[in-house]
Amino acid sequence: MTETVREEAPTAGKPSGGLLEIRDLMVVFDGFKAINGVDLTVGEGELRFLIGPNGAGKTTLIDVITGLTKPTSGTVTFAGASLVGRKEHQIVRMGVGRTFQTSVVFEELSVLENIDLAATFRNPLVKLLRRRRGVSDEVAAALATIGLEDLADKPAGILSHGQRQWLEIGMLIAQGPKLLLLDEPVAGMSKDERERTGELLTEIARDHTVIVIEHDMEFLRRYASTVTVLHEGSVLVEGDVAAVQADPKVQEVYLGRKKEDAA
Structure with missing residues (x-):
């Protein structure tokens, strides 16, 4: 299950720029530069799309932000606090939530139970084992947001691929990232x-930065409104959709690989 829950961030002042600030980030695997000097700023409340050819470094960048991969050098700051060197669960508790390409839900539990479990996993084990009465406001709001109220009591295993993705997003939302x-x-x-x-x-x-x-x-x-294009581990270009699509470098290294997509 994907985890996300807040805790008070370490005192480091308010972020000077965006909610997420990445500077001169490098990730090297056995001499291969998976991330090569990335600078990225994502503002609070922004919906940012990250694109690029396979091997451009997109997933590696997300792995660094969430603590799954340790950077070779550079800084990653979230809400004024450094993420570099922190463990995955610590970053989760600071308010960073993540989904993966393959959704992970508890198929035998109902849709509602999946969201409820995600929202309450921070509680002590004894409290988790007690039968809960009613539905919290957070769980109800997350269920309404993803539009699965009619399936609330159905097992997650019957959901379509798309519905599973929505459920996982709902599980994140319920935890307040x-x-x-x-x-x-x-995908799919x-x-x-x-x-x-x-x-x-x-x-x-x-209500969130995405x-x-x-x-x-x-x-x-x-x-998309703002798009960042990665290529060979570096930021190739950044801007609105029209500007990115019109950029000759993007057409050559990304859009040009699938001309039918760029039409």
Whole structure:
């Protein structure tokens, strides 16, 4: 299950720029520069799309932010506090939530129980083992946001691929993160599911900062505002969708690889 819960961030003053600040980040694996001097600023309440060819460093960048991968050098600051050197669970408790390309839910539990468990996992074990009465406001709000109220009492195992992704997002929301990192949330979805997911991300971004790794260019054109393009571990270009699509470098190294997507 994906974890996210808040704790008081270490005292380090308010962030001077964006909610997330990355400076001169390097990640080297056996001489290979997976991340090569990345600078990135993501503001509070922003819906940022992160794109690039396979091997560009997108997932590695997210792994660094969440503590899964240790950077070779550089800084990563979240809400004024450094993330470098912190363990994954510490970063989670600072308010950073993440989904992966393959959704992880408890199939035998109901949709409601999955969200409820995600929202209350911070509680002591004894309290978790007690039968809960009623539904908390946080759980009810998360369920309403993802639009699965009609399936609340159904086992998660019956959900479609898209619905599983929405459930995992709901599990994150119920835990109150400041930053959500979503890795290819619409991969494998139907057209209707992609549309609903785009609407969901737009809604979530009203109260959260969201970074989305995505390959679906049609989805990107419809829902992205600010886009960062990575190539060979570095930021190639950054800007709105129109500017990114028109950039010759992007067309050559990314869009040009799938001309039908760039049309």
